[in-house]
Amino acid sequence: MPSEFGVLAIKHYYDSVHKNRPKIPMESTANGSASPTDIPTAETAASAAAGVEDPSSAPSAAAVSQWTFAISQRFQHLLDKSTPFLLYRWIAFLCIAFFYVVRVYMVQGFYVVSYALGIYILNLLIGFLSPQVDPEFSDSPTLPIRRSDEFRPFVRRLPEFKFWYSITKAFCIAFLLTFFSMFDVPVYWPILLFYWIVLCMLTLRRQIQHMIKYKYVPFSLGKQRYDGKRESSAESDSLLP
Secondary structure, three states, rough: HHHHHHHHHHHHHHHHHHHHHOOOOEEOOOOOEEEEEOOOOOHHHHHHHHOOOOOHHHHHHHHHHHHHHHHHHHHHHHHHOOOOOOOOOHHHHHHHHHHHHHHHHHHHHHHHEEEEEHHHHHHHHHHHHHHHOOOOOOOOOOOOOOOOOOOOOOOOOOOOOHHHHHHHHHHHHHHHHHOOOHHHOOOHHHHHHHHHHHHHHHHHHHHHHHHHHHHOOOOOOOOOOHHHHHHHHHHHHHOOO
């Protein structure tokens, strides 16, 4: 009896397993044999686990990168074309700065943004007034210090175009920040204004002392010219025995 009871239990378990087993759809092959169709292979399971992107998303990403590259190239082309128009560029900057001042005056806030903008402008101004090679750390003289020295134009550490572009971009970013209330930090603005004025005076004083020490002017006034009479008299004097 125990053996018959065990055989019946094994048979019942075998029937229940086959009854609950999911059916796999079979597809007939060329030779007539059947093969499963929807069974995931090891390669597809590994690619799904690794998070491999769909190949159809590659063309869209390439189109976006190509579009951004075309826009940046067009913008750079417009900047290159605006380089000779110095007066119009600075007029456009003054208009942007005026709009920013009016915006801050109307909202009566964003003084911390204005203070950070002033510090950044002061940093740009120092770079604009400084020579490209500091004579204090250079062995060979890079600036003419005598009238007999060869004429060399003043080469700035920050060129005029980069100075204009940086200061214009800074005002545009500051103007956009005035539309977000998170940047409107409450502060007593006269303290910031006084501190900025003191910092500006100390920085410009040090820069002027540097100019006086190494005898240079941060502007190229052109090569020195002489009168025709003076040149002719000097030539005639040299021809005399």
